[in-house]
Amino acid sequence: MEISTMKVTKMDYAATGAFSQTISDYLNQSKQLQAFYNRFPTADAFEAQIKEKQKDFGEAQRQTLYQALQEQYTSVAEVNPKVQQNIDLLQQPNTYTITTGHQLNIFTGPLYFVYKIITAINTCKQLQEKYPDYNFVPVYWMATEDHDFAEINHFNLFGKNYTWETEQTGAVGRFTTEGLEKLMEELPEPYPVFEEAYRNSKNLADATRAITHDLFGEYGLISIDGDHAGLKQALTPVVEKELTEQFSNKLVEEVNTQLEALDYKQQVYSREINLFYLKDGLRERIVQEGDRYKVLNTDINFSREEILQEAKEHPERFSPNVILRPLFEELVLPNLAYIGGGAEVAYWFQLKRLFEAYQVAFPVLMLRNSALYITRSNASRMHKLDLQPEKMFLDFQDLKKYLSDHLHEEEINLEAQRDTVAAAFAEVEKLAQDIDPTLVKAVGAEAQKAHNALQMLEKKISKARDSKHEQTFKQLENLKDKLFPNGTLQERHDNMLTYKTNNPDFIPALVDAFDPLEFKFTILEEE
Known part of the structure; x- marks a missing residue:
C-alpha cells in the first residue's frame, strides 16, 4: 500500500470557531484567569514545576506506583521494552510523568482519544531534549471507574455507528468484554489489534491497556488503572476528610463563585460528598443523611465509625468523582502536566484551591492537540473547488x-x-x-x-x-x-480506524505533525 505524504498547516484555535472563550483567554494568558492555574505551559516553566513536584513525591510513592504497574502489566502478553524501561524509570527520583486521561471508549472512540495520547508523547520528547538530566514518561490514566456506559459503548466508522450491548452495571473497567464479539462480526473487515484485545482480556480495563500498548507501546506509553487497592491507599486521608468535613465541596464552591463573577461557566458540579461507593456491578454516590452515610439506590448504609473503618480497611471501595479524581492522579503519579480537551482544562480551573489545601503540586494544564485530517480524495475535491x-x-x-x-x-x-x-x-x-x-x-x-x-x-x-x-x-x-x-469537529465524531485503515502511518504522521507547546490547530492533508 502506498504511504501518504502529508502537507501540514497550522492555524489559531480562535480562528476555527470551535473553542470556548475560556480556552481563548487561557491561551492568550488573560490576567483574569491566572489565579486559577499554577504555571502556563511553556518549556521553561517545567523547571520550576519539577522542583515543586520533587517536594511532594518521594521514594515510597514511587515504589507503590512501580508495584501497581508491574502487577497491572501482567495482563499484557509481551511488554514492549520501551514500556518496561519507562516503568522501571519511575523508581528513579529524576523521572516525571506527563499525563492524559480518558474513558475506556470501545475501539478508542472518537479521534481525540488518540490526539490526547500523542500530545503526551510529544510533550515528553520535547522536555527530554530541554532537560536531559531528567526522564519524562507519557501516561494514559484509564477512567476505569467511570460508570457512564452510554458514553463509551459506541463508535463511528466510515459513517456508520456501532454499539456494544450489555446488561452489566457499575465501573466499566470491571466489565467483561462479553457481547463485543457480536459487534466485531458486524465490522466491514477484521481489526486484529482490537479483536485480540477484546477476545483475550478478562475485562475492559485489561483490553484497553492491550490496545493502547499495541498502538503506542513503541513510544513508551504507560496506561494506568486507578482501580487498585495499593494506589487507593494514598487517597485514604482525603476520603476521611471528605466524609467528615465535606472538605472539597466548600473549596470548589468558593472558586466557582469567583469564576462565575468573571463570566466563566463551571464545567463540572461539586457534591457535598464527592465520592462513590464501588463494588463489582455497583458505583453509586455516598450521601450523608443525619448521622448515617447511605449509598444511593442500595440498602447499604454506615455509621460514621463504620464508614471510616471501611475506608481504612477497603480503600478500593471508595471511588473519587470528577472533583477528586484529579487530586488522586496527582497523589499517585510524579506528574508535571495534565493534558485535556477544552472542557477538561476549564474544569481544572475549579480545583486549584483544593490542591493548595492538600499541599499537592497543581500540574501545568495543557490543551491537547486538535486536528483536521484531510484524506487524499477529500483534498482533491477541495482543490478542485x-x-x-x-x-x-x-x-x-x-x-x-x-x-x-x-x-x-x-x-x-x-x-x-x-x-x-x-x-x-x-x-x-x-x-x-x-x-x-x-x-x-x-x-x-x-x-x-x-x-x-x-x-x-x-x-x-x-x-x-x-x-x-x-x-x-x-x-x-x-x-x-x-x-x-x-x-462538529471531525475529532469529536470519527474513529481512528476511518483513517488508519487506508493510511497505516496515520499515528506516526500525527506524531510528526503535533507540536504540543505551540498551541495551534493542526491541519494534515494527504498529498
Missing part, C-alpha cells in the same frame, strides 16, 4: 458565499451577438427591398426568429451555468459534511 483548508472552517452559508464570489463570472448576455445578427438581417432586408420588396416581410420574420433563438440560447446557457454552480455547491456541501460530520 480552489479552496484552502482554512476556509473549510467557515459556516456553510458563509463558505457558499465565499465560493460564489470566487466563481464570479460576467452575466451571460448575447446582446452583442443579437446586434450583429440584426445588422446582418438589416443588410439582407435592404438587398431584398432593392430586388423584390415582397421579400421584405419574409426577411423580417426570419430576423425575429433569429432574435428569439438567441434569447432562448441566452436563457439555456445561463441555466446551464447556474446548474453547474449548484453542482459545485452540492460538492461543497458533501465535502463540508465529510470534514465536519454532524456539523
Whole structure:
C-alpha cells in the first residue's frame, strides 16, 4: 500500500470557531484567569514545576506506583521494552510523568482519544531534549471507574455507528468484554489489534491497556488503572476528610463563585460528598443523611465509625468523582502536566484551591492537540473547488458565499451577438427591398426568429451555468459534511480506524505533525 505524504498547516484555535472563550483567554494568558492555574505551559516553566513536584513525591510513592504497574502489566502478553524501561524509570527520583486521561471508549472512540495520547508523547520528547538530566514518561490514566456506559459503548466508522450491548452495571473497567464479539462480526473487515484485545482480556480495563500498548507501546506509553487497592491507599486521608468535613465541596464552591463573577461557566458540579461507593456491578454516590452515610439506590448504609473503618480497611471501595479524581492522579503519579480537551482544562480551573489545601503540586494544564485530517480524495475535491483548508472552517452559508464570489463570472448576455445578427438581417432586408420588396416581410420574420433563438440560447446557457454552480455547491456541501460530520469537529465524531485503515502511518504522521507547546490547530492533508 502506498504511504501518504502529508502537507501540514497550522492555524489559531480562535480562528476555527470551535473553542470556548475560556480556552481563548487561557491561551492568550488573560490576567483574569491566572489565579486559577499554577504555571502556563511553556518549556521553561517545567523547571520550576519539577522542583515543586520533587517536594511532594518521594521514594515510597514511587515504589507503590512501580508495584501497581508491574502487577497491572501482567495482563499484557509481551511488554514492549520501551514500556518496561519507562516503568522501571519511575523508581528513579529524576523521572516525571506527563499525563492524559480518558474513558475506556470501545475501539478508542472518537479521534481525540488518540490526539490526547500523542500530545503526551510529544510533550515528553520535547522536555527530554530541554532537560536531559531528567526522564519524562507519557501516561494514559484509564477512567476505569467511570460508570457512564452510554458514553463509551459506541463508535463511528466510515459513517456508520456501532454499539456494544450489555446488561452489566457499575465501573466499566470491571466489565467483561462479553457481547463485543457480536459487534466485531458486524465490522466491514477484521481489526486484529482490537479483536485480540477484546477476545483475550478478562475485562475492559485489561483490553484497553492491550490496545493502547499495541498502538503506542513503541513510544513508551504507560496506561494506568486507578482501580487498585495499593494506589487507593494514598487517597485514604482525603476520603476521611471528605466524609467528615465535606472538605472539597466548600473549596470548589468558593472558586466557582469567583469564576462565575468573571463570566466563566463551571464545567463540572461539586457534591457535598464527592465520592462513590464501588463494588463489582455497583458505583453509586455516598450521601450523608443525619448521622448515617447511605449509598444511593442500595440498602447499604454506615455509621460514621463504620464508614471510616471501611475506608481504612477497603480503600478500593471508595471511588473519587470528577472533583477528586484529579487530586488522586496527582497523589499517585510524579506528574508535571495534565493534558485535556477544552472542557477538561476549564474544569481544572475549579480545583486549584483544593490542591493548595492538600499541599499537592497543581500540574501545568495543557490543551491537547486538535486536528483536521484531510484524506487524499477529500483534498482533491477541495482543490478542485480552489479552496484552502482554512476556509473549510467557515459556516456553510458563509463558505457558499465565499465560493460564489470566487466563481464570479460576467452575466451571460448575447446582446452583442443579437446586434450583429440584426445588422446582418438589416443588410439582407435592404438587398431584398432593392430586388423584390415582397421579400421584405419574409426577411423580417426570419430576423425575429433569429432574435428569439438567441434569447432562448441566452436563457439555456445561463441555466446551464447556474446548474453547474449548484453542482459545485452540492460538492461543497458533501465535502463540508465529510470534514465536519454532524456539523462538529471531525475529532469529536470519527474513529481512528476511518483513517488508519487506508493510511497505516496515520499515528506516526500525527506524531510528526503535533507540536504540543505551540498551541495551534493542526491541519494534515494527504498529498
